[in-house]
Every structure is written in structure tokens, then in C-alpha cells.
Amino acid sequence: MTFASDNTGPAHPKVMDAVAAANTGYALPYGVEAEMERVTDRIRTLLDVPRAEVRLVPTGTAANMLLLGTLADPHQQIYCTDIAHVLVDECGAVELTSGGARLTPVPHAGGKMTADALARAMATTREGDVHNHQRGPVSITNLTERGTLYRPAEVAELAAVAARHGRPLHMDGARFANAVAASGAAPSEMVRDLAALSFGGTKNGCLGVEAAVLFDPDRAWTLDLRRKRAGHLFSKHRFLSAQMAAYLDGDLWLEMAAAANAACARLAEGLRSLDGVRLMFPPEGNILYAEWPRSAHEALQRTGGGYGIEGDMDVAPDAPVAARLVCNWATEAADCDAFVVRLKAALA
Incomplete structure (x- = not known):
């Protein structure tokens, strides 16, 4: 046994069985298989986001970089905590996919970004000055990198600060399941103020699958192009959707x-x-x-x-x-x- 990471744990037998079952016969490639339609409907219902677009990718870094690259312009900055996974553990992936958007660290308190700290960071941005990065999206992690939890009210406070400047809120939910289970809140409550969610599966019993959930369908084509260009559009996509379907079935x-x-x-x-x-x-x-x-x-x-x-x-x-x-x-x-x-x- 090791406590080094939840990535060291096994995949759940039901996930493995689903992958094996998907390895029978033929299925259309690139995410147009029948199982993907069911996965999309399940996530939309679960999160109460009927118009959201759902794209499956193999890693959390891929989900984060594609969603934030879709939400941010190259000349903007993305606000995250100074310990955020997107900042310290993704090798510049977000900056690469966004075309140069800068990650701006906001000091954390117990792993979390506070509304006051975010407000100060956004207030000090020289918006309208052509020599500087402009305000862009906000990204938080739930569970946080320190194992603490954002409750829905805290997420709402951060979203309100971002909204005052017309900017969206993204959640890195690599451990979203742990956050929901710990909070006692409905999944829909945890995401009601978001523009995008990286919905994790890999750390919680899947082989390797995450859902990039984009709440604004008008941006979906941009997300699709970024996914393809970054090399994260699986051809044998059925092995991703099979994992996610099993993961969500019966609240596993x-x-x-x-x-x-x-x-x-x-x-x-x-x-x-x-x-x-x-x-x-x-x-x-x-x-x-x-x-x-x-x-x-x-x-x-x-x-x-x-x-x-x-x-x-x-x-x-x-x-x-x-x-x-x-x-x-x-x-x-x-x-x-x-x-x-x-x-x-x-x-x-």
C-alpha cells in the first residue's frame, strides 16, 4: 500500500469490465459512438446543465488546458491559486493551448482562493492598458490541492467577483467526486456558478478518462478544434465513453x-x-x-x-x-x- 497518490490505486472492476465489453465488434470512431450520447445525457442531467457540451479526454491536464484555452484569449491572464495544479504541475499546458494567456497566481488560504484575494488580484490588473495582459477567466480546484473543500456558497462568491468583470469561472474537478461526496451537496449545486468543469475520473477508479464540460454550447466548435489540434481526440473513443458510462452508472x-x-x-x-x-x-x-x-x-x-x-x-x-x-x-x-x-x- 502507498499513500503517495490516488493515481497509484487500481481501476474499479466495473470499469475494467466495461472496457472489455466495448472491445466487441465495431463502433464509430472519434466520439460519435452511441455510448457517448448516453454519457453526454447523463452528465447533463447529473449537473443540471441541459445545454452543456461534453468532450472526453484521457487526462486531467488535457481537460484543463482545453477548457481554459477555450475560455481565455491569448492576451488575457487566468487567475488561479499559487499552488494550483494548472500552474505548478502542468508544464505550461494551459499557456500553450491558450496561445499565450498568462497564469496569474493568487495567494491561497488553506488551499482555497478567497473572494477578497481574487478581487484584489483583478483590481490590480491594468485593464485597458495595451502593454499588459487583460483580465481573463478564473480557475479553482475542488477538492483543492491541499485536500480542502469549496462549498457552493464559496464558489458563488468567487463567481460573483469574476462576473463583475465579465469573466467566467472554471473548476478543475480532478477530485470533483470527492468534493461532492464530502460536501453533501447535489452535484448541480457544486457547479451552478461555473462556465466549465473538468470532471475527473482517473484518480477515482477509472483507467484514464476525464470529461471536459463546457456550459456554453456556442464555444463548442473552438473546444473541438483545440482538442484535435492538441492530439487529444481519440479515434477508438468508445474505450473512453465505456469508462465514463460505467463510472456514472448507479453512482459508482x-x-x-x-x-x-x-x-x-x-x-x-x-x-x-x-x-x-x-x-x-x-x-x-x-x-x-x-x-x-x-x-x-x-x-x-x-x-x-x-x-x-x-x-x-x-x-x-x-x-x-x-x-x-x-x-x-x-x-x-x-x-x-x-x-x-x-x-x-x-x-x-
Whole structure:
């Protein structure tokens, strides 16, 4: 077992079965197979966005770059937090696909962008000055990169700030399922103020599929062209739609997210019981951050580690280690308990 990432977890057997079933006979290519029509209808109903356009891609980076590239002009800036995946983990993909739009970092608070911080960032933009990037879309991540949760009211506040300047709001929902499961809100409530959603599946039990959901159908042709030009239009598309159909069938996506969240809550409870361990942010989904002494980290590494490290350990060699632990749908209670036992021994 490893807590390094939810990407390390297996695909769900129902997803695997769906892919195998799709590998029978013939189907039209490039997203015009019958299953894709059903997936589109399901997502529109689920999110209560009857006019939305849905396009499937294999990675979260692809969904983000294509949606933000569609929403932003090359001379605009895209506001995101200073720890946003689109900023620090996508190798300039958004800038590439948008034709040069700049990602502007907004300081986060517990992983989240606040309405006040966004308002300040947008106010300082020299709108109307030909020498500068102009205001563009806002992008947030839910769950956040720190495992915290935007609730619908918080999303609405950010959307209101963006709307004052006539700009759209995008959500990187690589862990949207975990956010919905944690919030108790309906999926439609979580997206009612958005212009676009990257609807994740890969981290939550799929082999590799995300839905780029664009709420304005008038922009769909631009999205289609960007997808093709970027090399993300699958020919044997049925293997993407089969995954997403199985993922959404019977709310499997929420069941898996709830299981991952529950495992993370159990792990957090165990870590709180240990002297010398501090949770850095409230774990609201399937990600938690915790600090413990460097000596304990070194002892754990000798027995396999099993988690990520935040920051550069060489910068402050005497400081506590900031560890990132992520649960997935298949994480078992015994895995969580065993890690706590290992860490307790390392702290001794």
C-alpha cells in the first residue's frame, strides 16, 4: 500500500469490465459512438446543465488546458491559486493551448482562493492598458490541492467577483467526486456558478478518462478544434465513453469517492492520536497533509515510505517533514491503521 497518490490505486472492476465489453465488434470512431450520447445525457442531467457540451479526454491536464484555452484569449491572464495544479504541475499546458494567456497566481488560504484575494488580484490588473495582459477567466480546484473543500456558497462568491468583470469561472474537478461526496451537496449545486468543469475520473477508479464540460454550447466548435489540434481526440473513443458510462452508472463514482474520503478520515484520526504529528489542513476529502520530525521520516523511508513530500527538504534540513498522504477508493482500514503503527514506531 502507498499513500503517495490516488493515481497509484487500481481501476474499479466495473470499469475494467466495461472496457472489455466495448472491445466487441465495431463502433464509430472519434466520439460519435452511441455510448457517448448516453454519457453526454447523463452528465447533463447529473449537473443540471441541459445545454452543456461534453468532450472526453484521457487526462486531467488535457481537460484543463482545453477548457481554459477555450475560455481565455491569448492576451488575457487566468487567475488561479499559487499552488494550483494548472500552474505548478502542468508544464505550461494551459499557456500553450491558450496561445499565450498568462497564469496569474493568487495567494491561497488553506488551499482555497478567497473572494477578497481574487478581487484584489483583478483590481490590480491594468485593464485597458495595451502593454499588459487583460483580465481573463478564473480557475479553482475542488477538492483543492491541499485536500480542502469549496462549498457552493464559496464558489458563488468567487463567481460573483469574476462576473463583475465579465469573466467566467472554471473548476478543475480532478477530485470533483470527492468534493461532492464530502460536501453533501447535489452535484448541480457544486457547479451552478461555473462556465466549465473538468470532471475527473482517473484518480477515482477509472483507467484514464476525464470529461471536459463546457456550459456554453456556442464555444463548442473552438473546444473541438483545440482538442484535435492538441492530439487529444481519440479515434477508438468508445474505450473512453465505456469508462465514463460505467463510472456514472448507479453512482459508482460517488461510492468510490466516499470510500476514499472515509479512509482518509480514518487515517487522520490515527495521526491525530500521535504525539509529534500535526495535521496542516483540515482533511475534508481524500488528501491530508501532516508534519512530523525528520528523524521519523528517515526511519519510515527505511521501511518503504509510502507518501509524498511537500517542498524542498534541503532548504530547511532541521525542519519537520511536510508529508502528503492520499487515499483512493481501494484503500482499506487496515492500510490506514498499519501506517499509523509504522509512524508511531518511527516516532519512538
